[in-house]
Amino acid sequence: MENAVSIRELSKVFGKTPVLKALDLDLKKGEFAVVFGPNGAGKTTLLKLISTLIEPTGGSVFVSGFNITEEPEKVRKEIGMLSHDSYLYGDLTAKENLHFFGKMYGINGQELEKRILQLLNEVGLATKADERVSTFSRGMKQRLSIARALLHRPSLLLLDEPYTGLDPGASLVFENLLKSPEFQGSTKLMVSHDLERGFALCDRVLILNKGKFVYDGFKVNFSGFQEFREKCGSMLT
Amino acid sequence: MASNSRKTGVLAVATASVMLLAIYMLFFYLPPIKDEAGEVLSGSFRIFFFHMPIAIISYLAFGVVFAASILYLRDKSLKWDIYARSAAEVGTLFAFLVLVTGSIWAKDAWGWYWIWDLRLTTSLVLFLVYLAYTMLRKALEEPEKRARLSAVFGILGFISVPLSFFSIRLWRSAHPLMFGGNTGGSGGGLEGTALQLTLLVNFIAYFLLFLTLFSVKVQNERMEEELDSRRYAE
Amino acid sequence: MIRSFYIAAKDLKAEFRTKQMLNSMFIFSLLVLVVFSISFGDFLGDTEKVEKLAPGVLWIAFTFAGMLGLSRTFVMETENGCLEALMLCPVDRGAIYTGKILSNLAIVFLMEAVTLPFFIILFNYSLGIGTLLLLLLILFLGTFGFIAVGTLLSALTLGTRTRELLLPVLLLPLLLPVLIPAVEATAGILAGNSIGNLIPEIRLLAVYDLVFFVISHLVFEHVVSD
Numbered sequence: 001m002e003n004a005v006s007i008r009e010l011s012k013v014f015g016k017t018p019v020l021k022a023l024d025l026d027l028k029k030g031e032f033a034v035v036f037g038p039n040g041a042g043k044t045t046l047l048k049l050i051s052t053l054i055e056p057t058g059g060s061v062f063v064s065g066f067n068i069t070e071e072p073e074k075v076r077k078e079i080g081m082l083s084h085d086s087y088l089y090g091d092l093t094a095k096e097n098l099h100f101f102g103k104m105y106g107i108n109g110q111e112l113e114k115r116i117l118q119l120l121n122e123v124g125l126a127t128k129a130d131e132r133v134s135t136f137s138r139g140m141k142q143r144l145s146i147a148r149a150l151l152h153r154p155s156l157l158l159l160d161e162p163y164t165g166l167d168p169g170a171s172l173v174f175e176n177l178l179k180s181p182e183f184q185g186s187t188k189l190m191v192s193h194d195l196e197r198g199f200a201l202c203d204r205v206l207i208l209n210k211g212k213f214v215y216d217g218f219k220v221n222f223s224g225f226q227e228f229r230e231k232c233g234s235m236l237t
Numbered sequence: 238m239a240s241n242s243r244k245t246g247v248l249a250v251a252t253a254s255v256m257l258l259a260i261y262m263l264f265f266y267l268p269p270i271k272d273e274a275g276e277v278l279s280g281s282f283r284i285f286f287f288h289m290p291i292a293i294i295s296y297l298a299f300g301v302v303f304a305a306s307i308l309y310l311r312d313k314s315l316k317w318d319i320y321a322r323s324a325a326e327v328g329t330l331f332a333f334l335v336l337v338t339g340s341i342w343a344k345d346a347w348g349w350y351w352i353w354d355l356r357l358t359t360s361l362v363l364f365l366v367y368l369a370y371t372m373l374r375k376a377l378e379e380p381e382k383r384a385r386l387s388a389v390f391g392i393l394g395f396i397s398v399p400l401s402f403f404s405i406r407l408w409r410s411a412h413p414l415m416f417g418g419n420t421g422g423s424g425g426g427l428e429g430t431a432l433q434l435t436l437l438v439n440f441i442a443y444f445l446l447f448l449t450l451f452s453v454k455v456q457n458e459r460m461e462e463e464l465d466s467r468r469y470a471e
Numbered sequence: 472m473i474r475s476f477y478i479a480a481k482d483l484k485a486e487f488r489t490k491q492m493l494n495s496m497f498i499f500s501l502l503v504l505v506v507f508s509i510s511f512g513d514f515l516g517d518t519e520k521v522e523k524l525a526p527g528v529l530w531i532a533f534t535f536a537g538m539l540g541l542s543r544t545f546v547m548e549t550e551n552g553c554l555e556a557l558m559l560c561p562v563d564r565g566a567i568y569t570g571k572i573l574s575n576l577a578i579v580f581l582m583e584a585v586t587l588p589f590f591i592i593l594f595n596y597s598l599g600i601g602t603l604l605l606l607l608l609i610l611f612l613g614t615f616g617f618i619a620v621g622t623l624l625s626a627l628t629l630g631t632r633t634r635e636l637l638l639p640v641l642l643l644p645l646l647l648p649v650l651i652p653a654v655e656a657t658a659g660i661l662a663g664n665s666i667g668n669l670i671p672e673i674r675l676l677a678v679y680d681l682v683f684f685v686i687s688h689l690v691f692e693h694v695v696s697d
Contacts (some may be wrong), residue, residue, distance in 0.1 A: 085552025400648035
């Protein structure tokens with residue numbers, strides 16, 4: 001079976017500073033991997049490379065079989081990104097925001113209407129559909145941005161520090177959505193500081209430090225979070 | 238490094254000697270020039286012999302910026318950025334000199350320091366584009382981003398200059414034509430080997446001056462990069 | 472291509488909801504006209520002088536008011552990381568540029584259309600419908616070139632500390648080739664010339680528009696790539 005993500009010898013240099021050094025990584029379809037690492041380890045850079053926001057200095061990345069430098073548009077279609085930025089336009093209503101991004105991903109007409117309605121229900125914003133996003137509370141914005149990221153049914157979800165600033169309500173919505181049947185099959189790659197929550201959700205743990213993976217293992221190898229922290233805590237500094 | 242600076246040294250010596258020759262020719266070799274009416278032109282006419290080479294080289298330098306900018310965007314190697322910014326710096330100097338020599342000449346020939354004629358105005362535009370390029374570089378700190386964004390501006394700027402030329406020509410054309418058939422107005426045709434030879438030697442002199450300044454600048458920038466990378470390494 | 476329209480439609484929807492940019496641009500251009508009209512007050516009856524000065528004044532008003540708007544176009548995209556969201560959409564970078572051009576063009580052109588009657592009143596012109604259409608054509612060609620370069624430079628200055636100051640410094644030297652023929656053509660039209668006499672100006676404007684649109688389209692990806 002084709003891997004959802006396949007990274008070979010990936011490196012990225014900013015100016016003269018190497019940020020990622022010859023990374024290799026394969027993610028199977030449906031896998032939920034979380035990348036931990038100290039600040040400046042290159043976690044965000046890794047996500048930006050996979051999502052085609054920046055180009056690699058060397059090596060290759062394939063997402064669902066598409067090369068990120070050769071077919072970036074096909075790659076982007078596969079990806080749903082949830083970042084600490086909300087990616088929403090304040091002057092547009094919730095519905096208009098979803099409409100706009102839906103069309104940008106090539107969803108149209110009835111299908112888009114249905115999809116928007118369904119997602120607004122799932123994130124609990126159906127009654128606020130026609131209100132401007134700038135009037136939303138932080139938590140509401142976060143829930144809407146979750147809906148935005150899932151709109152085009154991405155096969156690969158990239159989660160950049162999703163818990164930073166996520167309020168309890170939004171966290172719950174988020175975790176429920178991730179477990180929902182619709183997204184059971186999608187691959188998830190999360191970058192996080194929050195060891196406990198990240199560990200709880202994932203089935204594979206990676207630790208990135210100074211541009212290299214220093215640990216790669218499965219959750220089942222540990223009896224629980226305590227054991228993981230004892231064994232791997234030292235790699236996180 | 239050592240051989241590079243020796244080459245620059247040789248270049249500098251060559252520049253100085255050709256420059257001396259050029260100045261000598263300007264004052265002692267060049268015969269008096271008469272216009273169509275047979276009257277001897279004032280001495281300020283000699284400015285033309287270095288005004289024009291400097292002007293051409295100021296455009297040439299921007300051509301280097303343009304080419305280096307395209308190459309930078311193609312393979313994102315900072316060496317092209319060094320060429321671009323060095324050429325831009327020397328080019329700014331030359332563009333400034335064009336305006337100065339042009340103004341002095343204009344004052345003597347027409348009684349005004351500044352006239353809105355085609356070539357002088359185009360040179361002014363070139364100078365302004367150079368200034369804008371420099372301002373952009375100064376506003377950016379991160380080397381990669383600075384190189385990338387100024388490359389984009391370098392390309393746009395280079396394309397805008399010939400377009401400026403055509404629009405200024407449309408607007409106003411009162412400059413004497415130096416070559417070609419139409420020699421009306423206050424200028425005159427340039428004929429005679431002595432004149433052409435003087436122009437050629439001056440052109441070579443200023444071209445060598447450009448090369449010297451450019452290679453000194455490139456070397457300085459390289460050393461600075463070296464210093465920076467060592468500082469980061471520590 | 473259709474996605475460029477989506478981007479433009481989204482921009483216009485947001486803009487017409489607040490009309491922030493449109494209002495401030497319009498008031499600014501009106502103020503410029505009024506200030507010039509007052510300072511020329513003594514010879515507004517002198518048709519010959521007015522004909523020489525007014526076209527330049529009109530384009531000064533449009534250029535500076537337009538710049539006010541341009542400096543804002545990408546700011547709205549950065550507020551919640553929306554520019555990044557746009558770049559994550561499955562469209563090429565050029566489509567984002569084109570979309571932004573379309574919305575800027577609509578907004579600035581609208582501002583100009585609303586300002587124009589005030590210009591005609593303040594400088595005491597009486598124009599026939601043919602002349603007016605010709606004037607709109609020149610306004611469109613000039614504005615397109617202005618927007619093509621301005622949109623790119625607006626994105627380019629986004630990451631600099633002195634964004635609002637830098638944009639005019641970079642933009643104005645590049646605008647010269649579009650401003651000169653635009654002013655010349657405007658002067659020609661206001662003096663009653665027919666389209667036949669304006670061919671050189673129109674040709675230059677068209678060449679500028681085309682060249683800068685194509686080049687900017689090509690380099691835009693380098694401006695927004697992080």
